[in-house]
Amino acid sequence: MSEEVQRPPERARRLPRAVRERQILDAAVQVFSRYGYHSASMDEISEVAGVSKPMIYTYLGSKEDLFGQCIRREATRLLEAVQAGVQPDLPPDMQLWHGLRSFYRFVAEYRESWVVLHRQALTVGGSFAAEVTAMRTRAIELVAALVVSAGTRKGLGEQAEFSGEGLSAALVGAAESLADWALEHPEVSDGVLASWLMNLVWLGFNDLIEGQVWKPSD
């Protein structure tokens, strides 16, 4: 009578904690990236992870904790991916080129990571936004260093340094925006994306560095 005819849809049972944590984080990134922090429900995350809700709480803590862990994990991944592609002894333009390629490769491969980091993290006012912003600022400063280095290498001083930060902010923004665009155009390769940006921006930098400027004609 009380015989179990229907087995519950084959959940993997009794896995070690580390594995479950990975599954939960994967599911969380997926759900957060799709719905955003607030609209994502812990119930859905647990369902996608194939695990009951209390597991999430015992393993990863509150919703906010969980989101934080997602952010940190994906941010680390992204940084490592970019760093792995850059050799610091190359000239500035080549460093930028390789960094960009790695970046676009990462975005293409881990779309959800990128969406969580770029779109969703800022919507949770709090330490996460600050954390992501800090990472972004680091990227801007890194790029600024490249720009300034290229500038001084050609004998330009304080002028490059002054506008460098703003220009770098613009460049980073351009790179991010192009990443979003690329999400809807997967047929465009990372090399093409990176070279578009290089052509757009680096040539502009070079012109600037060499004293060529655009001025309004009226």
Added chain:
Amino acid sequence: MSEEVQRPPERARRLPRAVRERQILDAAVQVFSRYGYHSASMDEISEVAGVSKPMIYTYLGSKEDLFGQCIRREATRLLEAVQAGVQPDLPPDMQLWHGLRSFYRFVAEYRESWVVLHRQALTVGGSFAAEVTAMRTRAIELVAALVVSAGTRKGLGEQAEFSGEGLSAALVGAAESLADWALEHPEVSDGVLASWLMNLVWLGFNDLIEGQVWKPSD
């Protein structure tokens, strides 16, 4: 005994509907821009507006309706501000230049409008995100038209058209990102911001158009 010594903190009483609607929308934009759609509460909006919650519902409808009206109002403002600064009979670079200046002037003056449009609108999956994205796409296409026009004017054909959309996406992203950056550097004028972008981007375009390209050296 039941004498009213304390007057309730002097709310303006019995104003015409149109005025109240303006107040409510102003308050909503302010609160939405600060906390984002989900974390903003109708109670707080009503408090900031100096009006009770049911008023919002009778005048502007549901929270989603309210947000939609904010988005539309601010989007219209932004578009009008930019269009007011552009004269269509000027050459492409001057059009871009004037458009950018108007844009940065608007962002500086109506920070909250910009934040709502740029940061918050995308976090509400639904028709708003689509609406804002559509507006953004229009901007990209507009810029793309300028780019292509500049390209063909110089005798370049399909090549400019192909990469034009991606480049424009990058340019619009750069402009937006620089706008965010400028929020934290109010001392930089709209003219300076616009000319940074022009120097960065337009010079890059020109080089491209004239066949000069950057290529990786390895």
Added chain:
DNA sequence: AGGTGAGGCTACCCGCCAGTAGGTAAGTGG
């Protein structure tokens, strides 16, 4: 004066969802 309708409010409802209490089953050491 008193009727009427628009402006405005207090006080409540109720669904959704983060978070939890308390229990069961499956390994592990003796």
Added chain:
DNA sequence: CCACTTACCTACTGGCGGGTAGCCTCACCT
């Protein structure tokens, strides 16, 4: 085979906040 731990679940609670029912009150008209 029994104690003890670890993996894991079902089933609940509590509150926050979107949304509303129903009432008041002033201004103006006749």
